[in-house]
Amino acid sequence: MTSNISINHPFQNDTQWKSLQAGIIELAKKEVLARFEQVIAQEKPDGSLLTEADTEMQKKTQAFLEENWPQYAFLGEESSVDEQEAAMNSDSGCWILDPVDGTSNFAIGIPVYSVSLALMVKGKLVAGLVYDPSRDEIFTARLGQGAELNNKPLIANTAKQALKQCSGIIDFKRLTPELATKLATQCPYSSQRSFGSVCLDWCWIAAGRGQIYLHGAQNIWDYAAGWLILEEAGGYSCDLNNESVVVAKVVKRSAVAATTPDLFAEWQDFLGIH
Missing domain, CATH: 3.30.540.10 (Fructose-1,6-Bisphosphatase, subunit A, domain 1)
Structure with a gap:
């Protein structure tokens, strides 16, 4: 927080x-x-x-x-x-x-x-x-x-301690073909979902309804409130370049998130974020 x-x-x-x-x-x-x-x-x-x-x-x-x-x-x-x-x-x-x-x-x-x-x-x-x-x-x-x-x-937490146990909320459509292929072929999590409402994606991660998150391109009205909710719930996020998702501009941003620091670190490592 x-x-x-x-x-x-x-x-x-x-x-x-x-x-x-x-x-x-x-x-x-x-x-x-x-x-x-x-x-x-x-x-x-x-x-x-x-x-x-x-x-x-x-x-x-x-x-x-x-x-x-x-x-x-x-x-x-x-x-x-x-x-x-x-x-x-x-x-x-x-x-x-x-x-x-x-x-x-x-x-x-x-x-x-x-x-x-x-x-x-x-x-x-x-x-x-x-x-x-x-x-x-x-x-x-x-x-x-x-x-x-x-x-x-609302406290971001989960009993699932390892990436392979997690449910991921993943939007494949906006990822690069290389990253989408890596996720599809290596499948580092237990299961994957894509619900179609970015704002709810952030909130549901905060509520533990998914434990990890990935989206390739969302605009500020998509993520603004949800990002703050996850942040204040104690969750973790960055973009695919390991920078803050939030910028005071109307530009599309990638988003990576998780409920706990250990899961976030493991998720970043799989995605090649250093």
Whole structure:
């Protein structure tokens, strides 16, 4: 967990923190969950899907945040590139929203998707939440104040002590062919899954629902809140170059993570991260 925290923000106050959570949960139930299995999806230029839930959740969330905490800029996945860049460069800090992470699942009736919101101030993630409407689970974290799942402390841990015993959450599609082939042929873990919601991937590692994680390219709205939740839960992460996943830029980043230091070291060693 991060120590020596010096960045002030409204959500160090429990009342405002609970108000933020309640507002996002209410919006997610109304704008996202209510549209589940009633979806018409469009294809975006990058080939990913866009639904009415994405656009309405982003629009309503932005209005909610601007009404209550107008001092922060807003960066949403569905914002324009210029809007995203302007928000990221704001001196006051910015919200980072993925209105529906796992839209491909959402669009075809698979109940594995989430809403992710983080606050970045001075280049540091200071607050984050990921809400899973299908399970009514909310994962939360504040810098230096630990992580929670449904208001109960969340500690990253596992009884599985060796890499070969672990379940991995692995996104093969975005890995290099060489690394994907190595994983497929050598299979260093017990089993592997890919769920389709990056935000939930991070949270489920923090909750021990998988013990190791690998993803080749995710954007800041995909990882921001989940990264902070795993970090504050006591988990470990880096990118494939052994640098921090988090950068205050709208660029895609690789991600490697694990629940415990020993597993993280063994996972890094297998991946050739030094």
